[in-house]
Amino acid sequence: MSCAEWEDLIEKELDGALPPGDAERLAAHLNACTECRADLADGREVIGLLHSLPAPEVPSEAWPSVREALARTQQRKRSLRRAVLAAAAVLLVGIPAGIVALHQVEDRAPGLDLTVVDLRNGVSAEEWAEYVSDFNEGWGVPFVPAPVVDGPREEDE
Amino acid sequence: MSTLTNEVRGSRDDSDAFLARQCAAGSESAFEEIFKRHSGRVLAVAARIVGDRDEAMDVLQEVFVKIHRRIGQFRCQSAFSLWIYRIAVHESLNWAQRRRSKVRPLPDAERVAAPQEAPEEATAMAALQALPPKLRAVAVLRHVQEMSHEEIAQVLGVPVGTARSRLFAAHRRMREALREQRSRERSES
Numbered sequence: 001m002s003c004a005e006w007e008d009l010i011e012k013e014l015d016g017a018l019p020p021g022d023a024e025r026l027a028a029h030l031n032a033c034t035e036c037r038a039d040l041a042d043g044r045e046v047i048g049l050l051h052s053l054p055a056p057e058v059p060s061e062a063w064p065s066v067r068e069a070l071a072r073t074q075q076r077k078r079s080l081r082r083a084v085l086a087a088a089a090v091l092l093v094g095i096p097a098g099i100v101a102l103h104q105v106e107d108r109a110p111g112l113d114l115t116v117v118d119l120r121n122g123v124s125a126e127e128w129a130e131y132v133s134d135f136n137e138g139w140g141v142p143f144v145p146a147p148v149v150d151g152p153r154e155e156d157e
Numbered sequence: 158m159s160t161l162t163n164e165v166r167g168s169r170d171d172s173d174a175f176l177a178r179q180c181a182a183g184s185e186s187a188f189e190e191i192f193k194r195h196s197g198r199v200l201a202v203a204a205r206i207v208g209d210r211d212e213a214m215d216v217l218q219e220v221f222v223k224i225h226r227r228i229g230q231f232r233c234q235s236a237f238s239l240w241i242y243r244i245a246v247h248e249s250l251n252w253a254q255r256r257r258s259k260v261r262p263l264p265d266a267e268r269v270a271a272p273q274e275a276p277e278e279a280t281a282m283a284a285l286q287a288l289p290p291k292l293r294a295v296a297v298l299r300h301v302q303e304m305s306h307e308e309i310a311q312v313l314g315v316p317v318g319t320a321r322s323r324l325f326a327a328h329r330r331m332r333e334a335l336r337e338q339r340s341r342e343r344s345e346s
Contacts, residue, residue: 011325042332049281050300066221
């Protein structure tokens with residue numbers, strides 16, 4: 001058995017999960033192999049160091065800053081909700097008129113590129129997905145968003 | 158402690174699941190109590206995975222904003238603390254990976270050794286920072302938070318065998334980092 005094959009037993013020993021029969025075999029090998037002995041000793045040392053790491057103390061200002069962050073998030077959510085409602089209202093009122101207007105515009109400028117106002121501006125994909133879910137639950141109106149691509153937006157680059 | 162938090166403490170049921178329900182119903186005092194109970198472990202995980210105290214404080218804030226946002230989704234199918242660990246590890250890994258892709262890595266000494274750190278702590282942090290973030294998370298959960306393989310697997314959403322093999326890989330890399338550090342120290346002295 002090569003040293004690489006003993007490594008599995010060394011790992012089990014480090015993890016405190018080495019069966020007694022294997023423990024005897026490993027002990028016999030360790031007596032004869034300095035390399036595996038060093039692996040076990042270094043493994044024990046590094047694990048011991050991790051166990052002794054002191055727990056960091058949570059500073060007293062942490063809770064107020066979390067509370068402020070929550071308030072900011074909720075404010076942003078309210079703004080987003082207002083924006084979606086405004087957009088929905090514009091669509092409801094504007095679609096019939098818009099169809100007529102578009103027809104007229106396209107007659108004059110065929111192939112005109114129409115841009116939709118992007119409500120996701122500055123909102124992460126995750127926040128947007130959660131917002132959509134909240135909106136559907138809160139208003140009982142299915143609101144199917146365009147697919148969201150996570151990552152830097154064109155204007156960020 | 159605030160009066161609101163005293164109200165929660167004074168109630169008959171102060172379990173995490175009860176607090177989660179109260180919080181989902183809009184109770185700020187319940188959320189404050191959740192923060193008091195769990196912020197220490199979130200900060201411990203974030204500080205070890207991110208490797209920087211100031212950034213760990215930012216992660217702590219992000220994690221609790223997410224906990225607040227998702228608390229209505231907690232279904233008591235797992236321990237509340239594991240649910241929180243899952244968010245904390247996910248957020249810390251995101252943070253570490255974002256930083257790794259944007260920022261030139263600092264030399265070991267600058268990256269981890271705060272002036273007040275004991276040499277043992279600096280060595281442990283250097284060994285952790287030598288790991289890729291996913292292996293670091295496993296090592297932290299196992300040896301700093303003292304979780305079982307099953308709990309680690311639950312937090313990371315991977316099979317137990319994967320958690321175990323990642324842990325073994327982490328041990329190997331940390332042993333190598335320890336040896337490299339020793340040989341650097343020998344060549345400097």
